[in-house]
Amino acid sequence: MSRKKVILAYSGGLDTSVAVKWINETYDMDVICYTCDLGQGQDIEAIRQKALRTGASDAVAEDLRALFTDYFCLPSLMAGALYEGKYPLATALGRPLIAQRMVLLAQEKGASAVAHGCTGKGNDQVRFDVTVQTLDPSLQIIAPVREWKWTRTQELEYALKHNIEVEATKKSIYSTDQNLWGRSIEAGILEDPWVEPPADAFQWTADPRTAPNEPEEVEIGFEKGRPISLNGVEKDPVAIIEELNQIAGRHGVGRIDHVENRLVGIKSREIYEAPAAIVLHEAHREIEFLTLSKDALRFRTYVSQAYSDMIYNGLWFSAFHQDLMAFVASNQRYVSGVARVKLFKGHCMITGRKSEHSLYRHELATYEEGDQYDSSAAQGFIKIHGLSQTTQAKHQMLKDMGSHRMELPSIIPPK
Numbered sequence: 001m002s003r004k005k006v007i008l009a010y011s012g013g014l015d016t017s018v019a020v021k022w023i024n025e026t027y028d029m030d031v032i033c034y035t036c037d038l039g040q041g042q043d044i045e046a047i048r049q050k051a052l053r054t055g056a057s058d059a060v061a062e063d064l065r066a067l068f069t070d071y072f073c074l075p076s077l078m079a080g081a082l083y084e085g086k087y088p089l090a091t092a093l094g095r096p097l098i099a100q101r102m103v104l105l106a107q108e109k110g111a112s113a114v115a116h117g118c119t120g121k122g123n124d125q126v127r128f129d130v131t132v133q134t135l136d137p138s139l140q141i142i143a144p145v146r147e148w149k150w151t152r153t154q155e156l157e158y159a160l161k162h163n164i165e166v167e168a169t170k171k172s173i174y175s176t177d178q179n180l181w182g183r184s185i186e187a188g189i190l191e192d193p194w195v196e197p198p199a200d201a202f203q204w205t206a207d208p209r210t211a212p213n214e215p216e217e218v219e220i221g222f223e224k225g226r227p228i229s230l231n232g233v234e235k236d237p238v239a240i241i242e243e244l245n246q247i248a249g250r251h252g253v254g255r256i257d258h259v260e261n262r263l264v265g266i267k268s269r270e271i272y273e274a275p276a277a278i279v280l281h282e283a284h285r286e287i288e289f290l291t292l293s294k295d296a297l298r299f300r301t302y303v304s305q306a307y308s309d310m311i312y313n314g315l316w317f318s319a320f321h322q323d324l325m326a327f328v329a330s331n332q333r334y335v336s337g338v339a340r341v342k343l344f345k346g347h348c349m350i351t352g353r354k355s356e357h358s359l360y361r362h363e364l365a366t367y368e369e370g371d372q373y374d375s376s377a378a379q380g381f382i383k384i385h386g387l388s389q390t391t392q393a394k395h396q397m398l399k400d401m402g403s404h405r406m407e408l409p410s411i412i413p414p415k
């Protein structure tokens with residue numbers, strides 16, 4: 001009988017390189033390495049070659065940037081998904097796609113297991129495992145780093161003993177993950193939430209002090225909630241995101257410092273760099289302010305929160321996601337137009353917006369000529385709008401006071 005096979009999510013780093021050998025030895029399986037390009041800016045073919053040198057029986061690398069953008073980043077943008085109002089979810093969005101591709105590869109190659117290099121403390125293990133268990137419950141899941149419980153020194157000794165290439169460059173003092181939608185940085189000195197992130201935590205964004213002294217404006221065009229153009233030129237969304245990461249990053253835009261609630265019950269301090277995601281969320285929201293009704297906007301806030309929790313918690317392949325997505329698709333049908341934002345020294349400011357579906361009507365808003373708003377209707381409206389409050393004051397609060405004077409509502413305890 002031939003040896004069993006496992007698909008390992010392979011980054012080329014120390015953990016997953018050691019994992020190749022460790023799985024060989026511990027589980028007696030052939031390891032097929034899987035690497036994908038989500039726009040993290042690595043040479044995936046070089047990583048594939050390294051996998052083969054490290055002892056993988058086979059290695060697959062593929063470019064998923066378009067798939068990742070169309071099926072993950074853009075839906076999250078359209079849903080306004082920022083976890084706890086801050087984090088654009090780059091890492092969280094990547095996991096279900098990687099896991100899904102690994103399941104497909106396992107089925108194609110006749111593998112009986114999949115493996116990943118996540119620790120037992122983070123969210124990523126949850127996202128991987130839940131996705132795999134959902135898509136193919138027959139697959140065994142192996143998580144070497146979660147299982148071997150080594151110190152870093154023990155891991156290095158193992159690598160040395162087995163002739164595993166250890167990067168000559170000093171390993172980053174942070175734990176990082178990156179793709180088109182952003183870069184996540186954690187651990188090291190960042191574990192102290194009082195400490196300002198040192199300059200070396202950042203790679204994509206300029207220190208605002210050294211960013212250009214002149215602001216730069218960009219115009220982003222949207223069609224039904226999707227970005228379709230940059231500065232008047234139609235482009236595919238991968239190109240828009242990649243360019244915006246450069247432009248906004250140069251101006252120091254996109255730094256996020258977040259003490260977040262992990263799914264596994266702990267709070268952790270995370271730094272993110274997400275220049276394109278931040279600019280796109282800002283611009284997109286402005287087109288929504290222009291084109292969504294007040295009720296649609298209010299309700300969208302709930303949906304955004306549910307959507308971001310769903311992504312963060314790794315429940316991408318749930319029916320609930322499909323329900324939310326159906327709402328988002330419908331809710332975005334008039335979200336078309338152009339937003340102009342100014343990038344300057346770490347700030348991203350909206351300076352203009354326009355849409356053919358705009359609900360901002362000059363003929364209603366103007367104080368100048370051409371006013372079509374019926375001001376005479378305002379008085380009656382105000383009477384009815386305030387009726388419950390004026391009634392209550394008359395029959396309860398003013399009456400109670402005896403004096404017919406109402407105190408300022410206050411939370412300051414009386415002296």
Ligand code: ARG
Nearest residue numbers: 091092123175176177184270
């Ligand atoms: N806290 C973020 C999340 O859960 C980022 C995780 C980053 N992963 C990493 N290997 N540094 O999505």
